[in-house]
Amino acid sequence: MSSLTSPPPCPLPPVPFPSPLPSVDTPSLILSLPRVHANLTLMRSTIAELGVDLRPHVKTHKCVELAELCIRKQPLSDDPFPGGGATGLCFQVLDELQPCLDSIDMFSPLNHGNPKLPGNKLDFFLTSQVLHPPKLRRLFELASAHEETTLISVMVDAVSNLETLAELSASHKTNLGVFVEVNVGQNRTGLPVTDDTLSTIVEMAEKIEKAPYLTYRGLHAYQGVLQHTRDSELRAAEIKSAVDLARTARDALAEAGLPPPVVTGAGTASYHEEARLGVHNEVQPGSFMLMDTDYGDNRKRADDEAPDFQHALWIHSSVMSTAMDERKVIIDAGSKAVDLVSGVPSFTDQADNWGMNGVRKDESVEFSSGGDEHGILTLKGGEYDQEKVVGADSGTVRLLPRHIDPQMNMHDRILVIEEEGSNVVTKAWNVHGRGPGF
Ligand SMILES: Cc1ncc(COP(=O)(O)O)c(C=O)c1O
Numbered sequence: 125m126s127s128l129t130s131p132p133p134c135p136l137p138p139v140p141f142p143s144p145l146p147s148v149d150t151p152s153l154i155l156s157l158p159r160v161h162a163n164l165t166l167m168r169s170t171i172a173e174l175g176v177d178l179r180p181h182v183k184t185h186k187c188v189e190l191a192e193l194c195i196r197k198q199p200l201s202d203d204p205f206p207g208g209g210a211t212g213l214c215f216q217v218l219d220e221l222q223p224c225l226d227s228i229d230m231f232s233p234l235n236h237g238n239p240k241l242p243g244n245k246l247d248f249f250l251t252s253q254v255l256h257p258p259k260l261r262r263l264f265e266l267a268s269a270h271e272e273t274t275l276i277s278v279m280v281d282a283v284s285n286l287e288t289l290a291e292l293s294a295s296h297k298t299n300l301g302v303f304v305e306v307n308v309g310q311n312r313t314g315l316p317v318t319d320d321t322l323s324t325i326v327e328m329a330e331k332i333e334k335a336p337y338l339t340y341r342g343l344h345a346y347q348g349v350l351q352h353t354r355d356s357e358l359r360a361a362e363i364k365s366a367v368d369l370a371r372t373a374r375d376a377l378a379e380a381g382l383p384p385p386v387v388t389g390a391g392t393a394s395y396h397e398e399a400r401l402g403v404h405n406e407v408q409p410g411s412f413m414l415m416d417t418d419y420g421d422n423r424k425r426a427d428d429e430a431p432d433f434q435h436a437l438w439i440h441s442s443v444m445s446t447a448m449d450e451r452k453v454i455i456d457a458g459s460k461a462v463d464l465v466s467g468v469p470s471f472t473d474q475a476d477n478w479g480m481n482g483v484r485k486d487e488s489v490e491f492s493s494g495g496d497e498h499g500i501l502t503l504k505g506g507e508y509d510q511e512k513v514v515g516a517d518s519g520t521v522r523l524l525p526r527h528i529d530p531q532m533n534m535h536d537r538i539l540v541i542e543e544e545g546s547n548v549v550t551k552a553w554n555v556h557g558r559g560p561g562f
Contacts, residue, residue, distance in 0.1 A: 136536055143539075145547040146518040150442040151461035153535045154522075155414070155553070158544040159436035163413050164193060164208035166431050171209070171407070174399040179249065179388060180208065181410030183216040185532050188227045189553045190413065195236045195246075211238045212247030214408050218262050219557025221250055225270050233273055246274040249303070249388075251344065251408070253313060254278050255285055259562075260292060268298040277301025279344045281315045283324065286331055293337035302332045303388070305344040306373045308366035314344070317369040322376040329382040342384030343377070345370035346408065351393040352418060356425040363394050367401040374403055393422050396430035416528040417470050437538070439469060439523040439531070441499065443514050450503075453513045455521050457499040463534060464493055466527035471501055471513070489513060491523065499523075517547065533558050 137149040145154065171178045180194045196207025215221040224231070225248075231237075237244035254263050267276045280286045280302055293300045304325055307314035315321050315328075332340040350362035370387060377384050388406040390398040395407035411419055414437040424430065441457035448454065462469050471489035487504075489512070494500040501513055501521070513521060525531035532538075532555055539549040 139539060139549065139552060141552075142548045142550045145440060145549065146520055148440060148520075148539060148549055150440050150520060151457045152440045153532070153538045153555075154438055154440045154549065155538045155540050156436045156544070157540050157542050159434045160190065160193065160413055161205050163415070163433045163436060165206075166433065167409070167412055168207075168209040170396070170431055171399075174396065176399045176404060177212075177386075177406040178208065178210040179212045179214050179247070179406055179408050180210055180413065181214040181216070181251070181391075181408050182220050182224070183214070184410030184529055185414060185538075186220050186223075186555045186557050187532075187538060187553050188223050188230065188556060191224055192230050192236070194413070195231070197235050200235075207235075208413075211240065211406070212249060214249050214251045214410070216251060217557060217561040218250065218259060218266070219559070219562045221248060221276070222262075222266060223554075223556035224248065225266055225274065228270060228273060231273075237273075238275075241275055247277075247301075248274055249277040249279075249301070249341075251279060251346070253281060253285060253305070255288075260288070264292055264296045264298055264300075267300055268296050271298060275299065275301050275339065277303060277339070277341050279303040279305040280328060281305045281307075281313055283328060283331065286328055290331065290335035290338055293335065297337065299337050299339060301339045301341045303341045303344040303386070304328045304332070304373075304384075306369065308345045308369040308389070309347040309362065310349055312348075317373050322373070325373055326376060326380040326382065329377050329380070329384070333382065340382070340385070342386035342388065343370065343373055344388055345373070345404070346389035346391070347394070348391060351391040352422070353393075354421060354423055356423045356428065359393065359422070360397060360425065363397045364401065366394075367398055367403050371403045392419055392433070396428070411528050414528050414532075416525045416531070418466055418527050420524075435524055437525065437528065437531075438472070439525060440539075441521045441523060443519045443521065444498065446510055446514060450508045450510060453501040453503070453510055453521075454494060455499045455501060456497060457521075457523060458495050458497040459493055460496050461534065462491075462499065462523060463525060463527055463530040465530060468492060469523035469525050469531075472522050472524055 194208040194210045233244040238247035305314040332338045347366040353359040390407040392409040392411040395409045412433045415435045441455040445454040468491045490502045492500045537552045540551045
């Protein structure tokens with residue numbers, strides 16, 4: 125075997141703080157903290173009106189500082205922002221959960237815990253089934269190391285997996301919360317809700333109740349596909365059908381004497397309507413905090429009272445070439461820097477108020493992929509004003525992401541602007557657990 129060790133990763137380009145954007149290396153992710161605050165404040169008041177609990181999803185951003193802002197209930201001694209007031213957080217993979225646990229000193233049960241849990245514990249929910257032995261081992265190591273401050277929960281859709289969790293929690297003498305997941309239309313995981321499966325759903329809740337180290341948390345009923353249904357009438361119908369299935373499962377459990385303490389689900393495009401339909405008592409939106417143009421393109425019904433959220437994050441890129449022709453500007457944001465799976469990002473020379481309705485992106489400049497390290501901006505229309513692109517911020521360009529979650533997963537850090545209207549970044553936050561998702 126070779127004695128050579130792998131060299132350390134190349135360090136990120138240094139950013140001296142404060143740094144005006146034109147001097148910040150590209151491609152980078154830039155976050156407007158005042159907009160994050162505005163989105164969280166708006167969500168907090170909307171949730172209070174709806175009378176449900178909020179558990180934002182960390183998969184959106186994978187950033188511990190943003191997670192902390194979500195579950196903060198009161199200002200901190202050194203930060204007047206009162207927080208998003210959420211009862212807990214969702215995580216999709218252990219690589220997102222672990223950084224929050226590793227930084228547990230940033231959270232205090234009193235200000236960040238769930239008042240409905242004994243001891244006001246932090247309420248961290250991995251919205252995944254955990255079956256593979258390496259993951260189970262890691263899950264129980266984390267749950268046991270942090271049991272004093274945190275209740276970690278997972279979800280199940282199979283009796284065999286539930287039995288494994290019951291055994292492992294007993295052998296580790298470690299508490300674990302468990303939600304039963306039902307399939308409400310995503311057709312991916314979760315037990316289908318049919319006359320034939322209701323008895324299994326009840327059986328699983330009974331087994332959780334009986335297992336000495338498991339806590340019965342309730343039902344997980346999330347339909348992600350409908351979040352991107354553009355047509356508002358169609359989306360409303362899909363939401364209703366998902367909620368009808370959740371209601372059937374909830375009622376069967378209640379009839380069996382096991383009413384689910386929590387019925388949780390919903391995303392940015394459905395949380396308002398789902399909460400109003402009265403089955404879910406907790407919602408899990410994530411994207412609202414940063415927004416993307418995919419959500420921006422969703423249409424809303426005239427009577428839809430769900431508020432609009434602002435874009436709070438963009439990709440900062442710079443011009444590489446204008447040699448090809450007067451209609452093209454080549455930038456350094458290719459397929460390694462911007463997520464293209466869900467569509468292309470949008471050019472913008474401003475970053476104000478785009479919401480669910482009426483996204484304001486500049487459609488006279490169109491992005492297309494120029495390969496791994498290049499993006500192509502094509503100027504459309506009669507007058508080709510390259511200055512419009514090249515001149516903005518001294519040769520740097522702003523792109524709005526199409527889909528926020530995979531966009532965040534491509535970068536190691538977010539550079540933060542702390543004052544509205546400023547173009548000066550003053551700190552960096554890490555994006556944790558990037559990559560395939562362990
Ligand atoms: C289980 C679960 N809950 C909540 C969300 C958050 O949805 P959104 O980011 O669309 O608001 C997601 C997103 O994929 C999810 O998978």
